[in-house]
């Protein structure tokens with residue numbers, strides 16, 4: 275991270291702390307704002323937030339790890355989540371996963387080089403009766419086949 279980037283991030287965090295206060299309850303709202311703007315919360319941002327709130331950086335990191343919508347690493351512009359729970363597993367999730375990995379040239383948990391996609395696992399998406407399911411950003415797709423899953427990926431800008 276460049277010095278200028280660090281300075282502007284530090285200023286941003288300082289103004290968020292001014293707006294939300296510097297006690298522990300400010301942690302989640304501050305993380306939310308940083309995540310929203312930068313799409314992840316860098317190690318440097320975590321240290322700065324911890325310093326302002328007078329908590330250990332490990333605590334900040336564990337909150338980020340707990341919530342799926344907070345990331346400590348940069349992610350792709352589109353998040354694909356493949357359901358790995360039992361109904362989807364029994365209905366062919368592995369074939370879908372393999373097809374997606376092959377199509378994008380990455381493994382689950384990784385981001386494509388062009389930052390277009392990050393692929394992750396999800397737990398039950400609540401649509402077991404029409405398994406297998408996956409989501410692309412906020413949209414959930416069901417009754418997938420490997421072909422349908424790949425077709426959906428090609429529709430994403």
Ligand code: FES
Nearest residue numbers: 357359362399402
């Ligand atoms: S197990 Fe996949 S949607 Fe429920």
